Each structure stands twice: as C-alpha cells, then as structure tokens.
Amino acid sequence: MEKKLMSGNEAIAYGAYLGRVRVAAAYPGTPSPEILENLVTYPGVYAEWAPNEKVAVDVAAGAAYAGRRALAAMKHVGLNVAADSLFYTSYTGMQAGLVIITCDDPAMHSSQNEQDNRHYARFAKVPMLEPSYSEEAKQFTKLAFDISEAFDTPVLVRSTTRISHSESIVQMEEPPSPTWEELPPYKRDPVKYVMVPANARRRHPIIEERLGKLAAYFEGLDINRIEMGDPALGIVTSGVSYQHAREVFPEASFLKLGTVWPLPVNKIREFASRVKRVVVIEELDPFLEEQLRLIGVECTGKKIFPILGEFNSGLVRDCARRGGLIAGEAAQEAAATAPSPPLAAELPPRPPMLCPGCAHRGMFYVLQHYKAVVLGDIGCYTLGAAPPLLALHTCGCMGASIGVAHGVDKAGCKDRKVAVIGDSTFFHAGIPPLIDVVYNKGATTVIVLDNRITAMTGHQDHPGSGRTLAKEPTVDIKIEDVARAVGFQKVDVVDPLDFKATRAIVKEHLESNEPSLIVARHPCVLYAREFKKPYQIDPEKCNDCGICRRIGCAPLIRADGKMAIDQLLCIGCGFCAQICGRKAITQVA
Numbered sequence: 001m002e003k004k005l006m007s008g009n010e011a012i013a014y015g016a017y018l019g020r021v022r023v024a025a026a027y028p029g030t031p032s033p034e035i036l037e038n039l040v041t042y043p044g045v046y047a048e049w050a051p052n053e054k055v056a057v058d059v060a061a062g063a064a065y066a067g068r069r070a071l072a073a074m075k076h077v078g079l080n081v082a083a084d085s086l087f088y089t090s091y092t093g094m095q096a097g098l099v100i101i102t103c104d105d106p107a108m109h110s111s112q113n114e115q116d117n118r119h120y121a122r123f124a125k126v127p128m129l130e131p132s133y134s135e136e137a138k139q140f141t142k143l144a145f146d147i148s149e150a151f152d153t154p155v156l157v158r159s160t161t162r163i164s165h166s167e168s169i170v171q172m173e174e175p176p177s178p179t180w181e182e183l184p185p186y187k188r189d190p191v192k193y194v195m196v197p198a199n200a201r202r203r204h205p206i207i208e209e210r211l212g213k214l215a216a217y218f219e220g221l222d223i224n225r226i227e228m229g230d231p232a233l234g235i236v237t238s239g240v241s242y243q244h245a246r247e248v249f250p251e252a253s254f255l256k257l258g259t260v261w262p263l264p265v266n267k268i269r270e271f272a273s274r275v276k277r278v279v280v281i282e283e284l285d286p287f288l289e290e291q292l293r294l295i296g297v298e299c300t301g302k303k304i305f306p307i308l309g310e311f312n313s314g315l316v317r318d319c320a321r322r323g324g325l326i327a328g329e330a331a332q333e334a335a336a337t338a339p340s341p342p343l344a345a346e347l348p349p350r351p352p353m354l355c356p357g358c359a360h361r362g363m364f365y366v367l368q369h370y371k372a373v374v375l376g377d378i379g380c381y382t383l384g385a386a387p388p389l390l391a392l393h394t395c396g397c398m399g400a401s402i403g404v405a406h407g408v409d410k411a412g413c414k415d416r417k418v419a420v421i422g423d424s425t426f427f428h429a430g431i432p433p434l435i436d437v438v439y440n441k442g443a444t445t446v447i448v449l450d451n452r453i454t455a456m457t458g459h460q461d462h463p464g465s466g467r468t469l470a471k472e473p474t475v476d477i478k479i480e481d482v483a484r485a486v487g488f489q490k491v492d493v494v495d496p497l498d499f500k501a502t503r504a505i506v507k508e509h510l511e512s513n514e515p516s517l518i519v520a521r522h523p524c525v526l527y528a529r530e531f532k533k534p535y536q537i538d539p540e541k542c543n544d545c546g547i548c549r550r551i552g553c554a555p556l557i558r559a560d561g562k563m564a565i566d567q568l569l570c571i572g573c574g575f576c577a578q579i580c581g582r583k584a585i586t587q588v589a
C-alpha cells in the first residue's frame with residue numbers, strides 16, 4: 001500500500017474511517033475543523049456539523065448507544081461546553097465505540113485561553129491517547145474505537161495545534177466496507193443508561209474498576225514504549241513534546257507515552273529504575289510530572305521547561321542548557337549552534353484586523369457613535385475591539401455576550417446595553433440567554449452579525465447557512481424568526497454596509513426601552529467572493545479630515561502625505577464612500 005503526506009487532522013479522520021466510524025458530529029474550532037471536513041468525504045460515514053460541542057457529543061453518544069461506532073471532535077474549549085455529556089457517557093458506557101477528539105491550542109494561536117485537556121481524562125475517569133505525529137494520529141484513533149468497546153468507555157484522543165496542522169507520512173491501509181452492518185435491536189438497559197442517582201451510584205464503582213483494568217492493559221500496550229539510549233538521562237514525554245525532545249536529546253533514553261491517562265505506573269517505575277535521572281518534558285501543565293511524583297518517582301519538569309505556551313526544539317534546547325541538562329562537550333556544541341532567533345523578532349507586527357470590505361465594520365462604525373456598553377462575543381467580529389474601531393467592551397467565551405449584557409442591565413447600569421454576537425455563535429450558545437432576556441424582562445439590544453457562515457474558523461456551514469456539512473441544501477433557520485418565536489417584539493434586519501439604514505435602525509433600537517434584536521445581514525466577502533471595482537480618493541476633494549481612517553479598513557493608506565486607497569486591497573464595498581462628507585471617494589470606472 002502507498003504512503004501519503006497527511007496533516008494530523010486528516011490522519012485522525014482517516015484513522016476513524018479505518019476504524020469503521022459510522023456517525024460523526026462536531027462544532028468547528030481551530031485547530032480541529034478539518035477532521036470532520038475530511039471525514040465527510042469517506043464512503044460509509046455520516047458526518048454533521050452540530051450547533052455546538054455538547055450536541056455533537058450527544059449525537060455521537062446516541063449513535064454509539066444504538067450500536068454504531070461514533071466520533072465527536074472539537075477544540076479544547078469545546079470540551080468545556082461538552083463536559084456534561086462527556087461525564088455522563090463515562091458513566092453509561094455504550095454499545096459501540098465512542099471516540100472524542102480534543103484539539104488543544106498551546107500558545108493560543110486562535111483561542112481565548114490556554115487549557116490542558118489531559119485533566120479532563122482524569123476528571124471524567126476516561127482513557128486518553130496522545131499521538132506525536134500523523135501516523136500515530138491515524139493508528140491511535142483507530143485503536144481508540146477498539147479500546148472504547150473493550151472497556152465500555154468513551155475514549156479521548158488529544159491533539160495539539162502542531163500535531164493537527166503539521167503534515168507527515170501516513171501508511172495507507174485496506175479500506176473498510178462502506179456498507180453499514182445490520183443494527184442490533186436497540187438495547188433497553190435502564191440501569192446502565194438512565195443516570196438517576198440510584199443507577200449512577202451503581203455505575204460509579206464500575207467506572208473505578210474500569211480505570212484499574214485500563215491501567216493494567218496500558219502497561220503492556222506498545223504505544224507506551226521505552227526507547228533505551230544513554231541511561232544518564234531518562235525523558236518521560238508524550239505528544240508533540242516527544243518530537244522536540246528527540247531532536248534535542250538524540251542520545252537519551254525515552255519513555256514515550258501514547259496513553260496519558262490512566263498511566264502505566266509499573267512501566268514508568270521500571271523506566272525510572274533503569275535511568276539515572278528522570279526529566280519530564282511536556283507542554284502546558286505539569287500533568288505527567290505530578291503523577292510521577294505521586295507514585296514516588298523523583299523527577300524534574302517545570303523547574304526547567306515552561307508552563308506557558310508552545311514548545312519548539314529551540315526552546316527545549318535553550319531550557320535544557322539553562323537547566324544544566326546539556327553539559328560538557330554537548331553544551332559547547334549546543335552553544336555553537338545558537339538557537340535561531342524567534343521568528344516574531346524578524347517579522348513586522350501584523351495585528352489581526354477585519355478583512356477589507358468586511359460588513360461587520362459597518363455596524364461597529366455606527367456603534368462607536370453611541371454611549372452604549374457593548375458586550376462582545378467570539379468570532380471575526382471580536383476584531384471590532386481593536387483600534388481604531390474600539391467598539392467592544394468585553395469578550396469571554398462563545399455565547400457570553402447576551403447573558404453578560406443582561407447581567408449589566410440587571411445590575412442597574414443606566415447606559416444602553418448592547419450584545420454583539422455572530423450568526424454561528426448565536427446558534428451555538430446564543431439562544432438560551434436570548435430567552436433569559438425576554439423571560440426576565442431585560443432591556444438588552446442584541447445585534448447578530450449574520451455573515452451567513454462560520455467565518456473565523458474557515459467558513460463552515462451552520463443551521464442558518466442553508467447547507468449541511470455535506471453541502472446538501474437544508475432548512476435555513478432565520479435568526480429573526482427565532483427571536484420573534486421566543487418573544488422579542490422589536491426585531492429588524494439591516495445590511496450593515498448600508499450606512500444610513502444601519503445608523504437609523506441602531507438609533508431607534510438604542511432609544512427604545514424594550515428588549516430588541518437587529519440582524520445585521522451581509523455575506524462574508526471572502527466566502528461570497530463579492531469583489532467589485534475598487535474605490536479611489538480624489539485628492540482635490542479630500543480635506544484630510546481622517547473620518548475614513550476610523551473604520552480601520554486596510555486599503556485606506558497614506559501615500560505622499562495624503563489619504564489614498566490601495567487598489568489591490570480594496571474589494572469595492574463602498575462603505576468608506578458613504579461616510580465621506582466631501583464625497584471625495586468614488587468607484588473606479
């Protein structure tokens with residue numbers, strides 16, 4: 001069979017396919033979306049975007065209860081949303097394999113926090129596998145289904161940004177049959193599946209016993225392997241840290257853990273007894289280090305390697321040198337090969353900004369003019385918080401804007417409260433707080449920035465986009481209909497690139513005292529590829545007032561001491577022309 005270059009996410013999808021997954025559900029979140037985008041292309045696999053991660057795990061759990069192998073995938077914070085479901089599935093177990101992929105994001109390349117989801121495995125008492133490169137991502141995902149069925153447990157597979165997005169070689173295998181096996185009759189077993197206290201109490205000891213059995217099984221599993229080298233230094237590691245550590249310490253002995261929970265305690269002790277000094281190299285929290293200490297293995301870890309951010313081989317080498325792990329000749333050699341300076345030092349800073357022509361900008365420009373408290377949310381539109389727009393005052397996690405606005409309202413703040421939320425975020429977690437506002441007689445104005453797609457994570461469909469993950473047409477749930485259905489009386493739809501109309505509607509809503517909702521609808525320019533002729537500035541008419549600069553659109557530049565429009569960047573949305581009082585901006589003929 002041939003070999004192929006695959007990213008970790010492609011390999012996870014391929015491994016799930018080889019593992020005969022039948023049903024998969026996910027909510028996109030960097031660095032995870034490509035898993036489902038790939039999985040949906042395989043024959044014999046049903047895959048869907050769920051409105052959020054909890055729903056994704058519930059859908060996968062249902063399929064696994066019914067007897068089909070199932071998978072749910074998400075980014076690290078997605079597991080916070082799905083945690084309730086992770087915990088009940090840990091108790092119930094299932095009929096067919098259930099695998100949950102968590103893609104963590106050390107260094108927060110695209111996340112609101114840095115969180116180490118290995119803790120979830122321990123917390124929810126389920127096993128976790130952690131691949132170090134694409135071939136393992138394939139193998140471990142496939143294996144996870146077998147483990148899930150053998151031990152009646154959901155299995156977590158943890159990736160990180162570097163594993164998910166780097167490509168390495170994967171061995172292709174015989175494809176499984178695309179034909180779905182006949183489903184066994186649905187097993188009605190309330191004592192196992194109805195988690196009322198009496199039944200859950202019976203399940204808890206079974207879960208504790210299961211962990212013991214898993215630990216014993218992991219002792220003999222070859223994905224936890226000892227690679228003996230120089231016994232002077234023994235490195236315990238897993239995931240991407242294994243690759244960095246291998247590069248920096250080619251001679252050392254390694255215990256490479258493929259299962260990070262439960263830990264193969266005997267194997268760890270055996271390894272420790274065969275080396276002089278144990279060092280743990282792991283990104284983020286001292287998860288392995290603390291466990292090693294608990295079982296009485298003396299080791300060093302976070303004293304040398306940072307708890308913050310992402311590792312690379314240069315950083316591991318630097319820390320190792322400072323921590324005295326590279327000594328004598330090796331230190332001189334390492335010193336001679338000075339670490340490459342961090343890339344960031346060589347590049348000019350490029351703060352993220354809204355794309356040229358992004359319709360979100362229109363609403364933020366209008367909002368700037370009001371003394372409202374603007375509670376933000378997560379998506380491309382979070383960039384409205386950046387200068388020069390400076391239009392958002394908070395941003396916590398997906399769906400938080402509306403509830404936070406309602407809290408500010410109930411606290412008695414006199415300013416008008418405005419929650420700004422994206423369309424995908426609205427369907428993800430915006431509906432329950434919307435209900436809270438009307439139910440509890442709040443007076444928040446909710447503005448849904450509806451660009452018809454989940455733009456931030458790479459244009460995934462959602463319940464309001466009219467298409468499924470497989471790109472089939474489906475019901476297009478209208479946000480304004482949802483708002484009216486839950487009791488909002490004042491609901492309007494506006495195109496945020498129509499400056500005058502947007503200004504009028506926002507003014508009207510902010511002056512009212514009732515809960516209200518505006519859908520600011522304009523398709524994402526990058527997705528709709530809505531590129532028109534660019535605009536230009538007439539230097540004779542321009543008086544350099546600077547108003548156009550306040551929208552923070554990249555094509556608006558200064559050239560030869562005057563305002564100008566970069567013709568290559570401008571996509572012709574025309575918003576700047578609408579706000580120019582001197583009519584100095586016109587479209588190129």
Ligand SMILES: Cc1ncc(C[n+]2csc(CCOP(=O)(O)OP(=O)(O)O)c2C)c(N)n1
Nearest residue numbers: 029378379380381422423424425454455456
């Ligand atoms: C719990 C959780 N899941 C996923 C993400 C990743 N994520 C951040 S914003 C976002 C949705 C953005 O789409 P939308 O609300 O439509 O706004 P847009 O980017 O299109 O402006 C997603 C999926 C996250 N931050 N948190």
